[in-house]
Amino acid sequence: MAKISEQHIAQLLEQSLDLMLLIDPTDLKLLFVNQHGAEMLKLERDKLLDQATPTLLPELSGPELEAMIELIIETDPSAGETLVTVVRDGVGDDRDFEFRLKKVLIDDKPFIMANGRDVSERVAVTDQVQTMLANAQMESQQDTTTHLFQRETFLQIFRELMEQLRLGDLRLSLMILDLKNLHLINQEYGQAVGDKVLAHVGKLMHHVARPDDVGARFSGRKLCMLLPHSGQQDALVLAEKITRALSRMQYSEFPNLRVHSSIGVAELPEPGEAELLIDKAVSLLRDAHTEVKHEIHRLGLVSLNF
Numbered sequence: 001m002a003k004i005s006e007q008h009i010a011q012l013l014e015q016s017l018d019l020m021l022l023i024d025p026t027d028l029k030l031l032f033v034n035q036h037g038a039e040m041l042k043l044e045r046d047k048l049l050d051q052a053t054p055t056l057l058p059e060l061s062g063p064e065l066e067a068m069i070e071l072i073i074e075t076d077p078s079a080g081e082t083l084v085t086v087v088r089d090g091v092g093d094d095r096d097f098e099f100r101l102k103k104v105l106i107d108d109k110p111f112i113m114a115n116g117r118d119v120s121e122r123v124a125v126t127d128q129v130q131t132m133l134a135n136a137q138m139e140s141q142q143d144t145t146t147h148l149f150q151r152e153t154f155l156q157i158f159r160e161l162m163e164q165l166r167l168g169d170l171r172l173s174l175m176i177l178d179l180k181n182l183h184l185i186n187q188e189y190g191q192a193v194g195d196k197v198l199a200h201v202g203k204l205m206h207h208v209a210r211p212d213d214v215g216a217r218f219s220g221r222k223l224c225m226l227l228p229h230s231g232q233q234d235a236l237v238l239a240e241k242i243t244r245a246l247s248r249m250q251y252s253e254f255p256n257l258r259v260h261s262s263i264g265v266a267e268l269p270e271p272g273e274a275e276l277l278i279d280k281a282v283s284l285l286r287d288a289h290t291e292v293k294h295e296i297h298r299l300g301l302v303s304l305n306f
Helices: 006-015 035-040 045-049 062-074 120-141 151-166 182-189 191-208 232-248 274-288
Strands: 019-023 030-033 081-088 094-106 109-118 172-179 214-217 222-228 261-268 294-301
Touching: 019 035, 030 035, 030 045, 035 045, 062 081, 062 094, 062 109, 062 191, 062 232, 151 214, 151 222, 151 274, 172 191, 172 232, 172 274, 182 191, 191 214, 191 222, 191 232, 222 232, 232 261, 232 294, 261 274, 274 294
Parallel strands: 261 294
Antiparallel strands: 019 030, 019 109, 081 094, 094 109, 172 222, 172 261, 214 222
């Protein structure tokens, strides 16, 4: 079987009708843009390569993109992430692109290959339908800052899952994320910056959540996630991903700002009143708190009977 040289592979990438990007995960710089992709965006390739990736993708902040890339780097090389976001072209127009982001190794060093396709027309039609069907209902159920579920909606879903647990059809775990220094961030930088942090954490939880996971802002600084069909170990893996991303989160305009977190993970072995179970888990997490900036605690089996 004939082998294909690296030069031929580069030529094939150049001829792709999609937008092909190679991103350095250490500084988010663009290392490669195919010529067709640059022409599609009405941009000169040399100018593109001088930009940081967030400049090209205005909906994503640097910390958000860093957190996403960190998760991709940590996963199996055969895995990847699909992302629909805006790309700004050379005349200032924003166009919707669907990207497939995947880790690639070059000389044993990890990089991110992004394969993007213009889906503006498809997204426009989908958005119109989804807007008509879901806006009013979702806005009433979501926290406006994090876009996770509100407390009451979360408790309603929790009670429905308790019924499945009662029937023996479900394994269920709970994760509680406490942003320990959010009140200090609000005091030092202002409420608007605190809300920005909350919004980024909400996006992070959306990103790491699986299709069946249910996330919510349960109180001012506490966010929760229910993990159906999962044990405590599954919740622990998710907590570790979130902790790694939070530890890397930085803001260029506030270089000293850091987010401190405490996460508790528990398995719920038997049904009980949803709010009381959360209160018990929060109490266990509070008792386990330390001065460590980022901590994860196994809360074990949480039940109202022991």
